[in-house]
């Protein structure tokens with residue numbers, strides 16, 4: 008399963024996890040991102056603008072060189088050739104001499120990023136790469152909402168942490184940038200990215216190694232069905248089930264965001280009002296994103312703590328995201344949750360299983376196993392024609408997801424009674440909340 012964030016969606020800036028293509032893979036590196044709000048001075052802001060601009064130019068130069076070679080039928084320039092031509096040699100030309108004014112490490116990183124984006128694109132064209140097709144990398148623009156530059160260890164950046172919640176990141180040719188140290192860094196970071204967000208705020212984001220802290224083994228297994236109207240329905244092999252609602256107020260903020268976006272589209276191009284409207288959209292976007300992320304963090308941590316194995320359904324993120332807004336938000340949320348689950352499972356010695364997206368989790372009765380076909384999303388409850396159980400769509404899916412792990416012998420041993428309690432439409436659950444009948448989209 009490859010994580011892909013659709014264009015225009017907030018990137019999963021706070022997590023670094025390497026996910027593999029196969030189902031049932033739990034290969035996760037224990038690198039973690041720690042991001043903080045940064046407060047550069049006016050002078051540092053100017054230096055950062057120069058740095059972002061230079062990184063952007065190098066990125067675009069790589070794309071131009073690559074597509075030029077492609078059009079002329081020439082072999083791909085190697086990374087080394089690109090580095091020599093676009094960094095070392097270019098700095099000696101009057102057009103690119105200003106590249107010497109910024110640290111060279113972020114430029115090399117930018118070059119590597121562009122190179123990787125192009126390789127991925129071509130591997131995807133040549134079907135060397137699994138998963139959905141990747142588009143040709145786009146040229147970066149000064150007008151892009153998010154600007155970033157990355158310093159690795161060999162750039163010689165420095166981090167200071169004080170006891171009163173203030174941190175400093177000293178970046179070559181930028182200076183000592185203050186940031187709000189909301190939590191301590193657990194170890195020395197291997198890299199730092201400086202980011203200018205769409206709403207004009209800055210962030211420093213460190214990559215650090217996090218030690219594993221395995222929890223004692225638990226016999227508990229949970230299946231999680233991620234939905235549109237609720238964040239998740241959970242069923243576990245000890246017979247407990249639970250519905251997790253989306254954070255309160257989130258819908259209201261999302262509605263305000265939608266209104267702000269409509270308002271922005273009505274504003275005249277290049278007007279002061281348009282700038283203001285764009286800033287408003289960016290701020291609401293970041294509120295929604297942070298609220299969701301916080302909620303996902305908490306749910307992921309709890310699921311990993313309470314269960315030895317957590318099973319979730321695989322979704323075709325890229326495919327679905329092309330449909331409707333509500334859907335794309337949902338898919339991005341699902342991707343975030345899975346990423347966080349994997350990250351936390353790696354840290355706590357637990358396991359995440361991603362069940363094939365083609366598993367017919369809402370077509371099969373989880374009590375007797377009869378498959379009775381697709382049902383429109385409006386059908387929330389139905390009676391199994393074979394065993395007569397009145398099934399709840401979401402819990403039935405959660406139980407099927409759990410059963411698909413093949414780990415739930417205890418549940419099978421208990422017989423269909425436990426499954427019936429878990430999947431039926433009238434049960435006791437941790438938090439009762441009836442489903443919203445106004446549903447968007449469709450699923451299997």
Ligand SMILES: [Zn+2]
Pocket residue numbers: 372373374375376377391392393394395396
């Ligand atoms: Zn049945």
